[in-house]
Amino acid sequence: MFIYSTVHLCSCDLSPSGWYPVGTVLAGLYSVSPVAPPPGMATRLCFSVEYRHSSEQLMVSLMRLGNLPPRFHGNVTLVEVRLLPDDRRPRQAKARGTGPDPEFSDCFVFQVSGVCVLQSTLSVCVLSVEQDAKRHAVGRVLFPLQGELGQAGRVMWRDLEKEDDTQCSELGDVQISLCYSPSLQRLSVVFLRARGLQLLYLLGVCVQVSLQIHTQVVKSKRSCVLNGEANPYFNYRMSFKLRPQNLDEACLRFELQQPNKPPTLLGVLVLGPFMYARGPQLQHWMDMVNTPQEPVKLWHGLSRPI
Structure with a gap:
């Protein structure tokens, strides 16, 4: 029943x-x-x-x-x-x-x-x-x-994703899914959630995502502002036009922000090829490139802005 x-x-x-x-x-x-x-x-x-x-x-x-x-x-x-x-x-x-x-x-x-x-x-x-x-x-x-x-x-x-009992990184972690379609020349990004954020104010939190080629920002998108909590669920979806020949010279920059004037930056993350990233951030990008049409989802620790 x-x-x-x-x-x-x-x-x-x-x-x-x-x-x-x-x-x-x-x-x-x-x-x-x-x-x-x-x-x-x-x-x-x-x-x-x-x-x-x-x-x-x-x-x-x-x-x-x-x-x-x-x-x-x-x-x-x-x-x-x-x-x-x-x-x-x-x-x-x-x-x-x-x-x-x-x-x-x-x-x-x-x-x-x-x-x-x-x-x-x-x-x-x-x-x-x-x-x-x-x-x-x-x-x-x-x-x-x-x-x-x-x-x-x-x-x-x-x-099932196992509940991770390990400590979050100092500034918190974010879970992101990447998928690239060579035929559509489209990079699809889902900013799923964050955990362990170190909020500075009793304000909401949002994420800004920028596609960058070399030093030029091609396009930026920003999510809506969620209620201020340390473990927010975003499920923020976006897509960028990206030609296959630009995969080795492009990157994605994620910024967790609290709305303020100017916005307060909680942490950043860069995913991309060897020119921009190392370790898990580089591996995530390469897994996306090597498995076209297949979403690749990973957790990453936030870093302090340079």
Whole structure:
């Protein structure tokens, strides 16, 4: 039997008064044949998403987890589901049974407009709960919805990102996805989130992204300002026109800012070829170049501006 949850999620109204039921869920519409977990060591989540334009409903069905680490096999497994960036109140689902591949039978319905859904990211956080109620974070799936709603209800497996217990860099870290299309001559960038930011004022935070060729800034784009918090979710998408012959002489500069006059700079990051970057920043750029059409996502530490 499905757990049915509704959320009214559009630009801003997330108060309880803004929620309303949208009907009855028929379990038969969401039943699927058992799906075996894929081989390997990574913990993975099996789920499906479907967007119904006529009713402006996003349907999220949780099916099962695969390859849970052995230390969690005897615990209760919970998931918390959010639709970012606006949704701060998680919906919970509890796995049916324990072991390495616990199953779910839960469907969540989000009421969200066709414009907002393309700017949203599905967040599924997996928790393991011991008998004394102590919780352990197993990992998280962040699933940007733009470009993923074409095949209604298709079943997907996604690796969980492990919750990193290591210390953030001094100024904080940022998670970025890069993808280059040689045929379209397009560099696609998603600034996903930040963690451990050292905020200086009780103001919001934004990111400015600049494409640079040699010493010339070709184009700059700036995200909207999010509420001031140390671990903001941006999911800020942008694209730049970039010819293949310029890949070895171009770079991306990211600046985390707090709005002020002038803006307060919290930290910077440069991704690019050997001319501009070293270490993980260089490797991220080269992985993007060597795997065209494939998004490459990594965390990077922020640096002080020079």
